[in-house]
Amino acid sequence: MNDQLYTMLRTFGKVRLSEPLSKHTTFKIGGPADYFLVVEDSSKRIDLLKWLDSEAVDYVMLGGGSNMLVRDEGYRGVAIVTKDETYDIKGTTVQTGAGVVTVKLANETVKAGLTGFEWGVGVPGTIGGAVRGNAGAMGREMKDSVKEVEAYIDGDVVRLSNQECGFGYRHSIFKENKGVILRVWLELEKGDAKAGMAQALGVLQFRNKTQPKGFASTGCIFKNVDFESSKTQLLTHFDEQDEKIQQFLRVGKISAGWLVEQAGLKGEKQGKAQVSEVHGNFIVNLGGAAAIDVLTLIEKIKTAVYNTFDIELEEEIQVVG
Template sequence: MDLVIREVIRENVRISPLTTFRIGGLAKYFFEAQNKKELKKVINWAQKQNIPYFILGGGSNILVSDKGFDGLLIKVPAKDIKVKKGRGALRIVKAEAGVLLSKLIAFSVKRGLSGLEYFIGIPGTVGGAIYGNAGWPRNQKSIGDVMVGATLLMPNGQITKKRADWFKFVYRSSKLKNFGSKKIIILSAEFQLRAGDKNEILQTQEEILSVRKRGIPKGYSCGCVFKNIEIKKNHSSFFRFADQLPLAFIKRGSISAGWLIDQCGLRGYKIGGAQISKQHANFIINVDKAKACDVQSLIEIVQRQVKKKFDINLSLEIEYLL
């Protein structure tokens, strides 16, 4: 490791405090980038040394191994948010990928700009929200609906801009999840918002936040563990229990994973220090120094039971770093 790299990289850093789950061992290397130039240099070093690297956003939606990560954990720049002019009432807001989504929402709402208030209460960073196309099923809005483009650092070291359609946003996913070890890093993103009445925007935000607070369990968790299930007309298994479904699910065209888990009688089920939330069954809570293996065991039990009862395969919304 050359002197310049050694000055910016820390070794054997505990990961658990950097995650909302508070689970995870040590990262062999940890790097918090201050700018694009520094980030490019460190990524280039990692590639030459064949060291795997992982971009850590706000630490939600991730389960880290108790053994840690034998590679380079990276936090990307998180400083700038700017407003650019748009046509008529439209405005373009640009934010660095490491900016907390909550900070970006507060920035836009303070300036009377509408479009991001629907995501209030979602943890994590701008980059993480784009990577997983974050959203809230109740209002059927996702971050990809308002993003117009992003600046990316490609595996070959080139910096390029891509329009929103390049990302191929779908429910809780984007094209970025398909690149495996050849990771593409989001540097910044632009969102198209609309100038509106600040008080009305604040009221909408408060209504959404109030509902979310009632539904989100307290305690250390990584957010929703499983993706909700899209209702497909050609999916025969749905018809066996269609009469049991709440009307709200039918109207929005998707079934809550939490409801499926609840129907299997797993609410409150516990292994080690990890427990399926008694409040919302799609959350697993670290109630007492849980290990990653405790969470994995719960995940496997949930998937087996839902498959057995409903013939439905639950897909993970979270990502493993094991």
């Protein structure tokens, strides 16, 4: 333990040493973080980040831990949870701390009679994590609603417009510049609370039918594949008029889960990790899975899909450690 680091971190929040990150990820996998810091007072965040940067201490932000796989060796730095859970809805504008739970905020927008964020009721994790990864579902994504983002980047607190966030498919500029998202402004539309609730319920019912239940996971492991750039490979195996191919053409993406299924890997096991029987893009923790099991399975899948279709799958999840 570095005594000076420990003492300093304690001035910013509650510190735990060698905290297993398996306790803080939806996958329930991951070795210990040397330092685990919970910052309750969000006004201390900037000073903390500036100090860590000035001391060249490695840190990683933890939201809901629902889009990450932490290696078994854990993380040699500071894992930071910030408890900024305040939000405010005025007219059609929603101002929210990065630590607010996405499901909760989506529910609140529906209750407030706003429309545009109903899909968020099914996405685990926090708004910070959702903006960084440009999370999306049901044909919509964060990019459609984000108006502005306040972030800490390279020692400065800056306010970025939607355009400046560089959103792309499961991508934002924060993945490149390692910025920490602090606050977010969403712009929604006036809707009808009753219709919104029905829509949100539909979202949950759809997810219940299509996603594995009762197992820890970290959602979709791989990004869906751009249709245009991989259609030639796909069409050497399938007829263009095939209903599934037409569906991919319409949305511009080839479902990664479908590719995994076609490559024959649904249900494949490695240790206590398994490719879900329900959804080919989910790996589930059958209980006590190690990160190495998941990483091995990921490599197996990528090899099988490449060998079958000549298509490279790319991870959507963040590997930490």
